[in-house]
Amino acid sequence: HIAGSEAKFARRMTGKARQLGLYDTRFTNASGLYHWRQQTTARDMARLANLLLNRFPHFETVWRLREFDHKDKTYVSHNRLLSRLYGAMGMKTGYIRASGYNLATAVQRNGKRVIVVVLGSDSAQSRDRRVAALAERSLPRAQAKAEAKFSAAQRKRAAAWLNRPDPTLTAKSGQT
Numbered sequence: 001h002i003a004g005s006e007a008k009f010a011r012r013m014t015g016k017a018r019q020l021g022l023y024d025t026r027f028t029n030a031s032g033l034y035h036w037r038q039q040t041t042a043r044d045m046a047r048l049a050n051l052l053l054n055r056f057p058h059f060e061t062v063w064r065l066r067e068f069d070h071k072d073k074t075y076v077s078h079n080r081l082l083s084r085l086y087g088a089m090g091m092k093t094g095y096i097r098a099s100g101y102n103l104a105t106a107v108q109r110n111g112k113r114v115i116v117v118v119l120g121s122d123s124a125q126s127r128d129r130r131v132a133a134l135a136e137r138s139l140p141r142a143q144a145k146a147e148a149k150f151s152a153a154q155r156k157r158a159a160a161w162l163n164r165p166d167p168t169l170t171a172k173s174g175q176t
Helices: 006-019 042-055 057-064 124-141 152-161
Strands: 067-070 073-076 088-096 100-109 112-121
Touching: 042 057, 042 088, 042 100, 042 112, 057 088, 057 152, 100 124, 112 124
Parallel strands: none
Antiparallel strands: 067 073, 088 100, 100 112
């Protein structure tokens, strides 16, 4: 409905990717499912995660949620690192046969943040181990991150998006 057809929408998504500096990403469908011409890179996924974190810092709490309730149903995250890797924020998990198990996540501790992207793992377990190892190795060398500044209105919009009255949104995240 946004562009008139899925093909036009995919072209629009690819155009937006270019505007965001994702030069090695091409969309051919809206679902992200396999198509031989659809592609991305770990670098582009890291850039996208960084853009999201910088443009929407008030959603950090959302990305930390391990589960949430919607219409009397509880939805649990596929990202097991949210409960196993201290400071992890879930950004994107995925699997399709052509590209294997994939994960883009941010890990923040002691005022430092790293973004880790692993594509093409043979299993979710090996992907998670690789991400955790990269995060643990990289965090000590990371530069300190400036504290995010966002308004009460931004926090309120994030809370409204999740239909929660508390703008801190920490109830089910397991992290403070």
